[in-house]
Amino acid sequence: MPSARISRPDPAMPRPLAGIRVLDLTSVVVGPSCTLRLADYGAEVIKLEAPEGDVLRSLGGPSPSGRNSGKFLHFNRNKRNICLDLKRPEARAALLRVIDRCDVVVSNIRPDSLARLGLDAASLRATRPLLIHCTITGFGPGGPYRGRPAYDTVIQSVAGVAGLAARRDGAPAFAPLLLCDHVVGEITAGAILAALFGRARSGVGAAIEVPMHETMAAFVLTEHLGPASFDPPAGPAGDSRVLDPNNRPLRTADGWMTVTANTDAQVAGFLRGIGRAELLEDPRFRSVADRFRHAADWFALRREALTGRPTAEWLAIFEAADVPAAICHTLETLPDDPHLAAVGLLRQELHPTEGTIRTIRPSVLTEGVPAEPGPPARAQGEDTEAVLAEAGLGPEEIAALVGAPGWRAAAREI
Numbered sequence: 559m560p561s562a563r564i565s566r567p568d569p570a571m572p573r574p575l576a577g578i579r580v581l582d583l584t585s586v587v588v589g590p591s592c593t594l595r596l597a598d599y600g601a602e603v604i605k606l607e608a609p610e611g612d613v614l615r616s617l618g619g620p621s622p623s624g625r626n627s628g629k630f631l632h633f634n635r636n637k638r639n640i641c642l643d644l645k646r647p648e649a650r651a652a653l654l655r656v657i658d659r660c661d662v663v664v665s666n667i668r669p670d671s672l673a674r675l676g677l678d679a680a681s682l683r684a685t686r687p688l689l690i691h692c693t694i695t696g697f698g699p700g701g702p703y704r705g706r707p708a709y710d711t712v713i714q715s716v717a718g719v720a721g722l723a724a725r726r727d728g729a730p731a732f733a734p735l736l737l738c739d740h741v742v743g744e745i746t747a748g749a750i751l752a753a754l755f756g757r758a759r760s761g762v763g764a765a766i767e768v769p770m771h772e773t774m775a776a777f778v779l780t781e782h783l784g785p786a787s788f789d790p791p792a793g794p795a796g797d798s799r800v801l802d803p804n805n806r807p808l809r810t811a812d813g814w815m816t817v818t819a820n821t822d823a824q825v826a827g828f829l830r831g832i833g834r835a836e837l838l839e840d841p842r843f844r845s846v847a848d849r850f851r852h853a854a855d856w857f858a859l860r861r862e863a864l865t866g867r868p869t870a871e872w873l874a875i876f877e878a879a880d881v882p883a884a885i886c887h888t889l890e891t892l893p894d895d896p897h898l899a900a901v902g903l904l905r906q907e908l909h910p911t912e913g914t915i916r917t918i919r920p921s922v923l924t925e926g927v928p929a930e931p932g933p934p935a936r937a938q939g940e941d942t943e944a945v946l947a948e949a950g951l952g953p954e955e956i957a958a959l960v961g962a963p964g965w966r967a968a969a970r971e972i
Contacts, residue, residue, distance in 0.1 A: 573600025573929060578754065580604065581657055582637065583665035583677070585612040587710065587736045588694055588770070590633040591743030593664055596750065597636040598920040598929050604656065604945055605637045608644070611938050623911040626935060631909070632918055636932025640946070641939030642959060644675055649959055655949040657682060657689070662750055666694040670705060679765035689763045690753045694746055698769035708770060710736040717774035722782070726801045741777065742770045799850060804857035807886040812868040814886035817860070817876060822846065827879030831872075832863045909934045 575596060582593040582605040590605075590612075597603040618629025640656075642649040654676075657663060663682065665672055672678045672693065679691040696708025703716075714720045714732050723731035746768045753764040781800070785793030799805060807814040819828040822845060829837050837843055837859070842852040849856045864872055869885055876883035887895060893904055893916070902919065909915045920929045939960070946956045 573924075575599040575601040575754075578602070578662065579660045580662040580664060581653075581660045582606065583663065583667060584694070585666065586614050586617070586739070587633060588739035588743045589664060589666040589746075590614070591740055592694070592746040592750070593637065594633055594635070595744065595747040596662075597932060598922065599751075600929075601662075603637040604660075604941070605634060605639050605936075606653070607639060607641050607938050609641055615938070622913055625937075626909075626912055628915070631912070631915060631935045634935040635917065637936065638941040638945060639936035639938060640942040642942070646959075648955075650676060652946055652949070652951055652955070652959055653677075655951065656945060657686070659949055660689070661754070662690045662692065664692045664694070664746070664750070668705060668707070669693065669695060683763060683765060687763055688757065688761070690750060690757065690766065691763070692746060692750055692753070692766040692768070694742060695767055695769050697771045698767065703771065710739045713738040713742075713770045713774050717771055718778040719774060722778070722801065725796060726803050726805075738770055738774050742768060742773050745773055799853045799857075802853050802857045804854070804861045808860060808864045809862075810864045810869045810872055811866060815864065815869045815872060815883060816886055817864075817872075817881060817883045819881055820846070824881050825849070827876070827881040831875045831879050831881065834859075834863075905931075907934065911937065 578596075578601040580593060580596055580601045580603045582589065582603050584590055584593060584605075585607075593601075593603045593605070612630065612634075614630045614633065615626055618627030621627050621631075642653055644650055644653065663677070665677065667675075667677070669678065673681070676682075679693070682691055683689050696706055696713065697703035708716075711720075711732055714737065715730070717738065719737065720730040720732050723729065746766075749766050749768060753766055757763055782796050784795055784797055785791055786795035807816045817828060819825045825843065826838055829835055829843075841848060842855050843849055843859075873883055873885065885891075892898075898904065903921070904916050904918060906914055907917050915934070917931050917934070919931045922928065942960055943956050946959065951959075
């Protein structure tokens with residue numbers, strides 16, 4: 559069989575989800591991270607906001623205009639934006655006509671609120687068998703937590719993520735980013751892609767639910783249940799290497815860096831690099847199994863090993879020995895990382911209300927090339943009239959909806 563020839567994609571070729579239309583009923587981070595991924599794959603994403611707007615427009619920090627935080631801009635680029643008061647029956651009726659033209663509906667509205675609005679899976683799919691309806695919930699059906707409100711920190715706590723720090727440091731701690739929102743958002747995007755693939759085969763849509771608690775608990779337990787997986791347990795739960803108090807970035811003479819030596823060859827390179835080649839014959843460190851059993855000794859050895867030289871020298875030493883190592887960036891230094899600069903992850907563009915902003919391009923490469931980041935995040939309701947007209951509403955109907963007074967959302971985010 560002749561080998562396939564790899565070529566750069568033709569810019570005129572449609573992206574994988576071109577022609578797929580997604581109604582985005584989500585807010586804050588978990589849902590917008592999912593729909594951003596779908597938009598990067600080429601889907602047309604229509605984000606709906608209530609008149610008071612997505613709280614992330616201000617929750618993400620200050621901005622030049624005071625209306626669009628940098629965080630909101632990053633999560634909501636490449637999406638259209640409509641604004642409707644779903645407490646009004648005529649607004650819900652208009653939204654149903656928009657949904658008639660959609661392939662996917664994604665929501666992180668709590669299930670009871672979604673059902674009251676008539677936007678739950680059973681209501682929408684009764685007359686739309688091709689529709690893929692996806693809800694992100696805090697807690698799945700059948701358990702005592704069902705229906706409770708949940709944000710990232712709540713899930714970090716109840717799913718055991720924060721508790722991992724208690725095992726290592728003596729007190730629980732949150733990961734200092736919305737880890738659960740990001741992970742569940744990506745899992746949800748993958749579930750939607752699988753449902754689209756299934757629909758192409760079967761001609762039938764799907765109802766999907768992604769519970770945050772179960773999803774993140776499965777991550778923690780897959781990683782750390784370990785010896786407690788067996789009956790009877792072969793030992794206590796927890797990967798002792800990952801949970802060791804000294805499993806941290808290492809201090810150098812002028813900062814911090816990380817070295818991860820797992821294989822015997824990498825360990826040999828590390829020990830020779832720090833001038834401790836005699837430890838190659840130490841029975842605690844000779845093999846992967848030995849180092850696992852003596853993880854505390856191994857990490858204690860590493861803790862002070864790099865303090866005598868600056869980071870740049872260590873990076874050169876470990877690169878020469880093919881030992882995985884990297885500088886430990888801060889929020890201040892990360893945007894100027896030379897690799898990120900070379901690959902163009904960040905770029906400057908002009909935003910209509912915020913002036914010059916830094917945009918983060920998609921990181922997934924197709925034939926070695928990333929997708930374009932698309933247009934910047936839209937103003938609240940900027941596309942309402944156009945989207946409603948595309949759905950078949952007349953000028954008078956649109957004018958009545960666009961001119962509606964503000965309201966406080968009945969449907970709260972999970």
